[in-house]
Amino acid sequence: MRYAVSCVLNYDVQGNAPFVFNIEAQNTEHQKVLDETLTISPQLAIERFDMPESGNRYFRLRAGPGPLKVEYRATVELTPATFDPEAVQEVEPGRLPLEALTHLYPSRYIESDLLQQFAKREFGHLKPGYQRVAAIANWICDNIDYVRGSSDESTSARDTLIQRQGVCRDFAHLGIAFCRGLGIPARFVSAYAWRLQPPDFHAVFEAWLEGPEGGAWFMFDPTRLADSDGLVRMGVGRDAAEVAFCSPYGEADCGSPKVRIEALDRDANTTKPTTRAVTLAAA
Amino acid sequence: MRYAVSCVLNYDVQGNAPFVFNIEAQNTEHQKVLDETLTISPQLAIERFDMPESGNRYFRLRAGPGPLKVEYRATVELTPATFDPEAVQEVEPGRLPLEALTHLYPSRYIESDLLQQFAKREFGHLKPGYQRVAAIANWICDNIDYVRGSSDESTSARDTLIQRQGVCRDFAHLGIAFCRGLGIPARFVSAYAWRLQPPDFHAVFEAWLEGPEGGAWFMFDPTRLADSDGLVRMGVGRDAAEVAFCSPYGEADCGSPKVRIEALDRDANTTKPTTRAVTLAAA
Amino acid sequence: MRYAVSCVLNYDVQGNAPFVFNIEAQNTEHQKVLDETLTISPQLAIERFDMPESGNRYFRLRAGPGPLKVEYRATVELTPATFDPEAVQEVEPGRLPLEALTHLYPSRYIESDLLQQFAKREFGHLKPGYQRVAAIANWICDNIDYVRGSSDESTSARDTLIQRQGVCRDFAHLGIAFCRGLGIPARFVSAYAWRLQPPDFHAVFEAWLEGPEGGAWFMFDPTRLADSDGLVRMGVGRDAAEVAFCSPYGEADCGSPKVRIEALDRDANTTKPTTRAVTLAAA
């Protein structure tokens, strides 16, 4: 399935300010960028950095005073693997790839050490595997209210659990916290999300599990607000602290990002949206 | 029903240190002290202060270096009011006695402002009244594990909810937090607790509700560890910060308090303990 | 010195909502209300409650849908005691009045238990007495920035210390935290504040100290934004959780309070403002 994704970002920059962006679609086994264009006005030199351990594609530019417009357009093909949820297992720590251990550690917005007891109490009795992580995503969807404006950039998983409300970022943090608390590596994902209304950047999470073909990151969306088959990944990381679509290092007024995603190969008007909390896609 | 209560407290004091104690049974409509003795070794002068708004009975002494032993023994009669739970209502804020409003505010260990959303999400749909507070106590009993040593003196209701474990003090804090979050005045109670095993000082909470005979503080014990008809109150307050059985203002080594309570009017061996989460007693 | 104080509060009430107000000037030894009027539009019955332990004057009304206007005007005489700061001492716990011990405990916005070590490290070496509390107020004035909008209703002393900014409420909380951490009873005070610009309700703190004439609450204003001789007290309490000028129990839109205070006995234009961090007034 092919998707056209785009975003347009507008800034009004005071003085000189470097900006780092992470808005470009990743290239992975199940997500191919077929074509893409990046347009910056005024024209500015950019430096690129693809982070080896995450596949995140960063670029940096140095803007001068005045307006700055960054526009990214791409056609991306998603080929989600299909699998039998019952056949997807958790991996015990002695067999996890050592590079995945990083995603067991607590991070700024995910105090999984403090939430471990909660996770065990609520999900510890469930049969380990894909369905347990799906149960976590479902629990969040059922128990946390999606309320725009209810959280801010310092809100952590602990806060969200207490306040019982948040946005996609907070839902993802809480899902990751529960997974890590149970010994399941999990990470934060920013994405273009098909059928998300209103259109915006989205955040979901991935857990490291093992299917018949080996270990992979399986995606879960506890908000159920987007179509789980139409998530185009931009950034992955420990938590939102590592995955910002834009980091300005200087003063700038930001307009709202204009984000779009369109399915090219199916009739978006007639197909009933899928709203599973989890996806069939794995990296 | 009459109870014999006692506690023996031993200290080894370095230097000169004032101590404030709150170990004596309160005198209220439903709790009468029939006789009592307080023995201090070495013999020391004490100052007394009965706090008008709480009925707490404090005394202070100034100990010198060496051993200090404080011993309190009393016979207390409890005459719990009986009532029909269905007939006990919550009181809306416009009709609450103004002195009870204090017990709607958040306090050190009870961030009821932060837990309000949680309280509403979990208990907001329940029919207001005694049964709703009982549901809160039951929820805590079902969802929080009683684990000795799992909390310390800085643990608050928010921590307890996240960690899913605590001791009687923490259970009471969480119950109060949920009540205040729903607009129900609630306060912390320290008590001698019949059938608590092992014997120790206990902590429960009270909510201000209104029965057919008017407003009163109704007691709830979310631990279900003691007999709800045999709780002899020592101190009430906003939270544990205000209700310490002993506050030493100087260095002293404390032995474990030896606490006892015995039912004088019934056969403790044959009567089946009641383990309701709530009591039939009101002040 | 006489002051004319007034406030006008406007609300737009949805549905029926009880309101509790604490806007009237206290009557104490050093603060006498000479005359006062309270006007409520529409005319509504009020219930009054003067809290014995604080002297706070509360009244409650029950508003129906539509506009509500509450207007208070008073003439108040302040007769601050003069004293020699060097002669004002801290009181060791063994000699504190037992009712003051309450103000040693931590409270919702004042984690004095957690800040005790900080207080000792920063102020523990100073000579105990009035001047040490003045040093605390000065430290706050020097180290915390007064920034409108930098805090919200869940901000506590710990947050303020970390963020190094706040408003009068936060400055007072931090001052109280340091005092309690050093064993000095301290409490929160809301007041009409002469020469505060722009005019608004103000918050300061008081510490229990002992002058030649005995123990008293001494006032300190770590913001230095008002004239320390012209503070007319409305409410005192453990912290801001207990001292709100208005608590609505229902939905209502609030306009900004219009607060005024005028010195009747001196020429406000020619007298140089005093901006000591502490006052010469004691209750």
Add this chain to the structure above:
Amino acid sequence: MRYAVSCVLNYDVQGNAPFVFNIEAQNTEHQKVLDETLTISPQLAIERFDMPESGNRYFRLRAGPGPLKVEYRATVELTPATFDPEAVQEVEPGRLPLEALTHLYPSRYIESDLLQQFAKREFGHLKPGYQRVAAIANWICDNIDYVRGSSDESTSARDTLIQRQGVCRDFAHLGIAFCRGLGIPARFVSAYAWRLQPPDFHAVFEAWLEGPEGGAWFMFDPTRLADSDGLVRMGVGRDAAEVAFCSPYGEADCGSPKVRIEALDRDANTTKPTTRAVTLAAA
């Protein structure tokens, strides 16, 4: 300068448990492992993983029930670069290597977002460069007390700043927090530390700065407890969550690690220890 380092770790394992260790010395430009031996009793297969982005050397083993002993011995050569502190600059974000940006983000134990204002208020006026980071390390040494047992594994930089005490781990976290708050990339380092008394694993921090020969990680030890020229690095990471010398995934009783480090090329008894808060060594 050559150092002999060693550690002996003893466990009593219940059941089967995987362990991940990070106790081996790194190989970097300024730190060469000349020889090393790793002995495990009972003999067990190990898996190795050298993390590319950090140079950390991990190994994993799967222990069965009973005693487990892990022993590491190495000879390491340190060739610290010498430099003129005045010539070492901070690097503005537009010129930082993009892989270093990760170390500007807040992490579990380092809420640099919340401490940014504190950092700016305390160190913002200082001239940027090596000397500013040295001033941070000195401030911590002067303002935080090193108190064994004063913190635990959930203690964060915010807690340490409030409590004014901690151990080497906490000192490093706070130093990193201040650096990140000022826009200086900083990371956590675990090390064998010459002259640390009593001998133990040590924790320090590194900041990314730029000398005449280019960008490098410069080491700072705010505890001043070890000889800054004799730090043999084991692990680097965002914070202590990522840098554990041992992570057991199962139940095991741990004895105290026996850690040793000896200078082979100088007379430890006659040379006066250097106790600068910062090192002349860069990676």
